[in-house]
Amino acid sequence: MTPSASHAVPRRRPAAAPPTVPPLAKTPRPAPFAGLGRIPITAVGPLAEGGRWPAKAVVGEAVPITATVFKEGHDPVGAAAVLISPSGKVHQTALMTETNHGLARWEGWVIPDAEGDWTFRVEAWSDPYASWVQAAEKKIPVHQDVELVFAEGALLLERAAQTRGLAQPLVAALRHTADRLRDESLAPASRLAEATGDQAAAALAAAAMRDQLTRSAAYPLRVDRERALTGNWYELFPRSVGCYFSEADGWVSGTLRTCADGIGRVAAMGFDVLYLTPVHPIGTTFRKGRNNALTARPGDPGSPYAIGSAAGGHDAIHPDLGTFEDFDYLVARAHELGLEVALDLALQCSPDHPWVSQHPAWFTHRPDGSIAYAENPPKKYQDIYPLNFDNDPEGIYQEILRIVRLWIAHGVTIFRVDNPHTKPLPFWERLIAQIRAEAPGVLFLAEAFTRPPVMLDLALIGFHQSYTYFAWRNTKVEVIEYLEEISSTQGSFMRPAIWPTTHDILTPYMQDGGVNAFKIRAVLAATYAPTWGIYSGYELAEHVARPGSEEQLDNEKYQYKPRDFGTPAALAMAGLLATLNGIRRDHVALRRLRNVSVHATSDSATVAYSRRLPAELAPDGRADTVLVVINLDPHNVRESWVYLDVAALGLAAAATDGEPVCQAHDLLSGETYTWAAHSFVRLDPHAMPAHVFQIDPLPGARGAP
């Protein structure tokens, strides 16, 4: 899919000056003391720091709005989530339901239909007819004040009938019901039944008799294009695509043009984001050799993260890779193939970076006049000079803004930001806000593997998406707990990117489990969250680590890495990745985050979870339910009972555990099973370690299509 027109970014910077974001307030002011309204509405969510930063959503995504709502005494209340468009118009008023009476928690779902800065509020009201029903259902059966009770009900119905604009048939229905309530010739039970019947309910719903209507404050909801939530990423080092070794020339780098020739297979596997590691010139001073050796041998290409040489810095392209024309060619080819291009933004410099001489103030100088290199004592990273953002913050900001604009002008629509947590967070906040103002479709992914609050705050201040701890969550308990964590409240602020491996990450689980682990983690990653990513070479299950490390032996950060994707094993893995992307394309439930349910399993290595969009929240009006069952043990066949939470699957409960409740169509194998609430699986990691079921009600069952 080519990025849609509304997200197209100009290929060249427009002549007109881009809009400038006004500076943000330096410190938040707390909300002023505010009184409760007639119906208390508190603990509204999703909310970060009382609304200091917006909750996040994408176009078409159903967003859960929650609140605590109650009235004094025991009178029933009603509540609605109101979604307000960026222009200030009420776009949707969604009835909320009470999800926990003991805690007075309510929830309703709204769906924004365009990008921009939306707001939402909660409205609550007293429901006089529901109050009457509550009392009548207790009193009538015990013959308490029968005529008086019915008279009260009739008055309420007549009041509802006077609702302005109510359709005439509904008015008639309300008056009819009122008359029946007053008809002493009828049995009280039948009068009560009529008062609570479907006809009265429909008319009352339309009349929407809402006393003591109370509104919460409006809170911010930032809506981005769908790619901010959902995508299939593929990472590669452009120089590796088309590189080769010859006796005559030694290693010959791949180029942006050979890379462009090599990405057809990426698109064919169903990926839609092509993520390029840095393409800039690489320094030679203290260049690292293969396998992170302190000294490079002749011909070692160096790490693309040691940016900058005489050939230029972050605004330049490595001469071995080509020119800006070549870059444009690669981007055009990617777009032809339906691939967006994401570029690394790694704000660090080799000692040879032009900034070192042009802007010495942007680095830290030591008492002996030397520039401080990166260190983690006793380790020295003499090939890297970190930027010092405090000496000339405005100068650095303007230069990096210029660089980001440059790559946007060349078709980059996503920046994968390397280690954002080692740069000042307010810098990112300002930069992302400015780019959002001038190119709202451009997205920023935070590659921060650090303490949870730092990752969360990066998301709050503007990063659209975040790498996660997924790679280190491998046991059943870890997998389930983390799935629920990323999909719950946190998911309203931090959109997860799920990567089984990267060029920096090869966990012991993957090293130990080999190809089976790669299959398991692919299925898990593809169904764990709306965005997943694959690092090139995954097809080959490259799982041998440099001894003592959790990254690959012969890591392509430090060398050329030609790969043969044509082996049967590689083709099989590529086929699995393609199948998974196909399933994700066909099932919107997998492209949403806040819709997960975990199902119990008897086996200690088997997990089961589902994602569901009910019909009323689905873009095409059709419910979509996917159930995933995975064996996490890469070495052994596992057998397990799966205990379905049938309500979470949108199914009617069965009379007995053994009775069928649904059809489970395995999207991996093509087989279809009739499943009961308690069903049995046997999963062989040497064959296929998982089921990915499309769940449908049994033909003829309630809710069946």
Add this chain to the structure above:
Amino acid sequence: MTPSASHAVPRRRPAAAPPTVPPLAKTPRPAPFAGLGRIPITAVGPLAEGGRWPAKAVVGEAVPITATVFKEGHDPVGAAAVLISPSGKVHQTALMTETNHGLARWEGWVIPDAEGDWTFRVEAWSDPYASWVQAAEKKIPVHQDVELVFAEGALLLERAAQTRGLAQPLVAALRHTADRLRDESLAPASRLAEATGDQAAAALAAAAMRDQLTRSAAYPLRVDRERALTGNWYELFPRSVGCYFSEADGWVSGTLRTCADGIGRVAAMGFDVLYLTPVHPIGTTFRKGRNNALTARPGDPGSPYAIGSAAGGHDAIHPDLGTFEDFDYLVARAHELGLEVALDLALQCSPDHPWVSQHPAWFTHRPDGSIAYAENPPKKYQDIYPLNFDNDPEGIYQEILRIVRLWIAHGVTIFRVDNPHTKPLPFWERLIAQIRAEAPGVLFLAEAFTRPPVMLDLALIGFHQSYTYFAWRNTKVEVIEYLEEISSTQGSFMRPAIWPTTHDILTPYMQDGGVNAFKIRAVLAATYAPTWGIYSGYELAEHVARPGSEEQLDNEKYQYKPRDFGTPAALAMAGLLATLNGIRRDHVALRRLRNVSVHATSDSATVAYSRRLPAELAPDGRADTVLVVINLDPHNVRESWVYLDVAALGLAAAATDGEPVCQAHDLLSGETYTWAAHSFVRLDPHAMPAHVFQIDPLPGARGAP
């Protein structure tokens, strides 16, 4: 203790109009989007709804301020909690410590010293010298850049020495240390030791070198007089004190004067709040008889909660009890004895209340013209007309404001509000705000036993104190979990009142456990939170319930209840209550809420918890630590190991589990034990079911006085 002058309430309303509280905003506005400062400061607490309502504290109470604070990368940061007085002056800047590095959580304690609307904020900074020490401690031992590292340290020390206003000896110390760092003739290890030594640390602390200082917003902290947090309450029905039966006259009511004569023993037991159930005229229409009988017999006095008769309503005194002069006499006597007077505020009416005829709009009328009485179908409470606050909200508000002012003018300083959760919460919010403006010492206690969010919101909108679920928390797990719940974050907003029984509450545990249960729950309640309360008759362990109910047989709501407090058993229980109040008087740690630690025990019915104020947070500068060990089983002797959390007790850890760590002086028995971290107890509910230990370090130990 007589209420101090600063809380004295005028006995008559002053001629000048009282200040009027401006109306509160109807809906909160969220804080404007605000940028992060240089050092991110987020998740500041205690905070309700982003600061919409203030956190609570009392004069002299240590308040924990928390925040998430970090800097990009790995540089050390520092943080402080800043307390700002109602006049806007910085009152205290308390260094915070990092309590959880992985979550970047910081905590510091501040102590307000006067009533009023304070604010607090968090400040954070980069600590360049700590950064240097962090690097130096890694580099010097491995001989990396030794002279360069020391040169950097020396420069920082010299910068610190230039701090304006720094005392000359400290300046000299810094310069001396800088010189030593530069002295290449010294061993690097000794130069490093000097750089991190006590002398340098003291001088650096005074210099407070804080780079990139960043401030959070200021958040509200409402400070009340100490009684809002801490008190020993005693509840009685005035008519029962001095009532008697004679053949000639039948039942003769106690009066406010006989009550005044009877409260000497209340003060003698160490109570400091005398809580009077309603003193107003009682209706006769549908009056309830003894044991809640639907029909009263002649002479039945009726429930004081069925308020209002021809003799008057909420602004009148029951003729049997006396006159306003008698009420003033009772209040004066109470004050003489060091008792504050709390009065019930029960906003409901008997059908005979003057409002029924004077203000029919204040009630709900049914279609047949009758006034709606209270109902819980099929139950009818025809003796009670609930107020309808929506027909004439302003009229009701002004009348109740008048009534509250009237009783304040007669010396009432606390209102125990009956069932506030059945009246509109915004009504209370307005009333309490107004009274706070004109009589800030007056306190409101919410008697709401309902859903948790309703109880919390009542606290947020202004109630100073809240009844709790304590009476229904009886097992070990329940007792511990609830103790931690009320003492943690919730404790910053909802101050608990702990009552083992009331005139409405006699739990199955108390019914079953009899006098032993009364002893157990007295010790528990007296040490569970800063405010506890005893309902008259507790001395007699009145534990027989009306069959099928959880309230007393012959409940004094419906009848006179003379009591003989002179029996040996009653005197023994009164002695225990007096001992407990004495312990609470002597131990400030028991008069604080947010200072609890639970200690593990081996027995399933034995709980152990401690409350501690370290010296720096104690009013008199002396640490106070109390450890409570209670057997919750009213029927059996229990033996248990207690596994002390020695750090929570302010003690140094022992080398072995069996080594003594403290002296444990039992304030109930007078005995003193030498305790190890693992110690053994045997608690007999037939004798004394608990230890209440004063914990002191062993003589000669670190931290011993």
